[in-house]
């Protein structure tokens with residue numbers, strides 16, 4: 001029987017890929033992902049006639065069949081190359097190969113502040129003309145989670161608390177996070193999403209390295 005903890009561990013993979021090979025994959029798959037992202041927006045915005053909709057559908061199905069000819073059977077997981085280059089390429093917020101991701105390019109300043117300027121297209125709509133609250137949560141989860149990583153305390157999200165202070169428009173937005181403190185094994189990180197006029201959503205996250213990873217880290221330090 002499959003065990004979720006074992007399944008999860010098996011998807012953290014050190015595959016020793018060289019930086020040159022990883023860069024080649026970025027250059028190959030990145031533009032494909034961008035094209036699919038364009039397709040998602042076009043699918044919801046198009047007003048062409050019925051024959052064109054049907055023709056587009058057939059072309060999309062043909063493209064999907066080509067890509068499915070050889071494919072991994074499940075999630076991409078998190079992989080590291082020989083130099084330590086980390087690829088969370090299936091990640092729903094910033095995955096290089098995930099067209100559902102806005103995408104986010106998350107930066108970290110020397111003082112540990114983690115931030116991203118990003119653009120949300122029409123596919124992220126919740127209330128009319130506004131960003132879906134769950135999408136804001138997705139983005140804050142990732143930006144706060146990366147801030148915990150930058151602070152040296154990576155972890156799964158234990159608790160994410162949000163306060164939606166004012167409606168978040170679609171379009172150009174900014175998100176940022178700062179490490180607040182450790183409380184035992186819990187890393188506490190605070191952040192927000194803002195538009196040009198100010199803060200829209202505030203967040204506090206508690207990130208915890210799972211027990212199995214804490215035990216593996218303790219064993220490798222001891223050994």
Ligand SMILES: CCCCCCCC/C=C\CCCCCCCC(=O)SCCNC(=O)CCNC(=O)[C@H](O)C(C)(C)COP(=O)(O)OP(=O)(O)OC[C@H]1O[C@@H](n2cnc3c(N)ncnc32)[C@H](O)[C@@H]1OP(=O)(O)O
Nearest residue numbers: 012141142145154155156157158159184206208210211213
């Ligand atoms: C080889 C490398 C391995 C790396 C490992 C990778 C980690 C990720 C790294 C980098 C990612 C960066 C990007 C992230 C961005 C995206 C994040 C997401 O979307 S995450 C998906 C959503 N979250 C879940 O699905 C969590 C599901 N929950 C769990 O897995 C566990 O419940 C977990 C890890 C949260 C805690 O499990 P326990 O077994 O480690 O916890 P116990 O040992 O019982 O408690 C430790 C302390 O934490 C508190 N605690 C436990 N659960 C809590 C919770 N949910 N909220 C707040 N505190 C909690 C407890 O009260 C205890 O506190 P006291 O030490 O007594 O003060």
